[in-house]
Amino acid sequence: MASLEPHTRRLEDEAIYIMREAVAEFRNPVMLYSIGKDSGAMLHIAQKAFYPGKLPFPLLHVDTTWKFREMIEFRHEIARRFGLDLLVHVNEEGRARGASPVSDSGTHTQVMKTEGLRQAITKWQFDCAFGGARRDEEKSRAKERIFSHRSANHLWDPRQQRPELWRNFNTRIKPGESMRVFPLSNWTELDVWEYIRAENIPVVPLYFAKERPVVERNGALIMVDDERLPLLPGETPRNLSVRFRTLGCYPLTGAMLSHADTLDDIIDEMRASRHSEREGRVIDHDESSSMEKKKREGYF
């Protein structure tokens, strides 16, 4: 195992500090596990933070039922391999209503992700939820605290954020309120990949280039992951060598043409990239402040 650069080690030390602080202060924490690379890095750090003990909290996956199949397989495999207490929540009401990212992506995200997360936090009465979000992902995230307060209705108020001084976190909440905690706040996308390489952390194979069936839609390459994706007139899936830079619901996640099939290649390709990480996310592009809107409503 390659030893960590001092830069990455400092970020790891900081993330461990943040997780321990939350575990010491909150009654019922949970780690939101999205199956992506950031969640993978966060899980890896958590195992170090509480070593030799086991993780003092469960993991939670809010399943929108439209994740890539390989993501769900990977989730099963990770839970089995590490003996994790993994909770899965689906917004059954939304499923019954037939929410679908194909017909209406905005409503689907709102119902299956944002509402699903709020339901799960209420159901298990979590007072603290770790998330793998990073400040370099998006402008409104760049403004968010590491310990980010949520009202009893799970809402984020960007105008009323508590000052966050030093690393002295104000963890006080009233009954029903909760805290989102982001241990990777100060990491960049490149930091995460270099950490994954140095620590040999398993990630979903979708991050590596491979021939996959895709169709081109509104400038994005969408993978035909199962039969639920209706093909539009004139669309024929083509097998192209593609990989994914971020992972979400497959009809909303654009692939990139790539031949990078190793961690070294991915890191080289990313360093040369002229595009930001979230460009492949269909739901982010409605308007410049759409992430802030979703976050205020309780989205991660």
Added chain:
Amino acid sequence: MSGPSPDTDRSTKAGAARSLTTVPPALRFLTCGSVDDGKSTLIGRLLYEQNLIFDDQISALERDSKKHGTTGDDIDYALLLDGLEAEREQGITIDVAYRYFSTPKRAFIVADTPGHEQYTRNMATGASNAELAVLLVDARKGLLTQTRRHAVVASLLGIRHVVLAVNKMDLVAFDQSIFKSITKNFAQFASDLGFKEIVPIPVSARYGDNVSSDSANMPWYSGPHLLSCLETVDAETDSDGKPFRMPVQWVNRPNSEFRGFAGTLTSGSARPGDEIVVLPSGQTSTIKTVTGSDGDLALAGPGNSVTIVLNEEIDVARGDMLAALRDRPQVADQFAAHLVWMANEPLLPGRSYLMKINHNWLTATVTDLKHRIDVNTLAKLAAKTLAINEAGVCNLSVARSIAFDSYACNRATGAFILIDRNSNETVAAGMIDFALRRAANIHHHHSTVSKSARAALNHHRPAVLWFTGLPGSGKSTIANLVEAGLHARGIHTILLDGDNLRHGLNKDLGFAEPDRVENIRRVGEVARLMTEAGLVVLCSFISPFQAERRMVRELLPEGEFIEIFVDTPLEDCIARDPKGLYRRALAGEIKNFTGVTQPYEVPQDPDLHLMTVRDQPAALAAQVIDDLARRKIF
């Protein structure tokens, strides 16, 4: 885009360029200065010139510049950082934004902080984790109040390296004399601020002069451009050469075999065999193992998050501090500190706040506000309170002794935050100056006759009956009847009210909020002493604030404080007006009158709730006496 075009080839790689040699931890710095001095523009420009902005972000920026931009047809770089909707609409920075970038020489985390005075607290937040400040000045305007304020706040928060970026040089025709005069003024002002190094640089953020390349417009300037300055500054970490400190964050006890103390070294080093002391208990031990993120370590250094196992089985809990045996931190329950106030509600000396320090939660009180700091002149001004964004020096008292260092010695173990107990808001940043020895020298004298012995002689238990309510609600009338009833039953009582205290012990106090808080604090202490004597103490005070009533409750053992809410509607109080005070207050003759010009915070959960609209005073007094009997006071 107008102006000299930055040297960027869009086909080359973007994102974080990194050298193959060892990457040190990122330099954490902030940009500050007055509003419209161009802080966000400077950082936006720097990122743009360094080719660190992605193509899709550039197209979004072009789109947003047309909609919200303040630079005409040019790209408004500030929109790269002003990420909140409210910020983009108003064209200002409200909250701290963090940006991450690296050059082949160094990685950076920059906190872009707001310039408006009303958001000074957010600037302080950005400064608390920074090693260097880039302080911007508009060349046309020179040093403004807000420039000085930010210099003072940066200094208070322990920043030792300052880059004075004199911006908008293009608007003063790149005039060297203007730059020189601003530089000289700042050096004079900052001479008392303890900065180790001030690097003045003339820049134009909008056109890129001296941002990441030398400016052709200012041949008279031979110093470094901003980026080269940031890449080479030696912001030695705060903890170099300092003694070992590790506040215990979490006790790791997965099984009966293992008991480790998890935390992050704030300074110094730890290795197996080192002798340590646990504070405040003072127990000593030696380190058995230090476990880092990759297993057992021979040596851990500042910033490392570790788990330490000791050779001796001693009592250690979250909030204790492990420290070098021969170079210990201070331990005290009273200390002097600098405060930066961050809440809309002003600081009230005497009020009980929560303090978080080194993983401890404590109740804390400002016992003496010594002075406020005038940010223009650094003069010490007398003050009874601190308003939002003001800084001052005070003495604090906390509920129990804790270990800490002075902030000047250690930015981690000498810092604390204060939190409002009702709203849970963070109301102040605190930096400890030194321990006050008074606390250490006053030892409690244990008297032979105990409180319980006195109570036994009295044949009843002591208690404080706290009557709270609006002026004219009938508190004193009911309290008088209760005292008479208790006296008739052979119970030893005393009645304290505004009249007998404000004419003597508290005659130096007025009616503004800070004085009201101090008034109640003194009443609480007197009442507590009288319960030591075994008395039932009846206190009749408006006591409008929840926080002070709680403070008195916490002075006393569980069950000895009985809060009695005398609930009379305001209209009835005004109609009754036994002393004619409402009439005068409503006519504007009395300032600070509760119910008229000052709020009354209704008790959320009183022990007794007396409704004067329902029952006569005698019946209400009987209710109180019955309740005391139920509580087995007699």
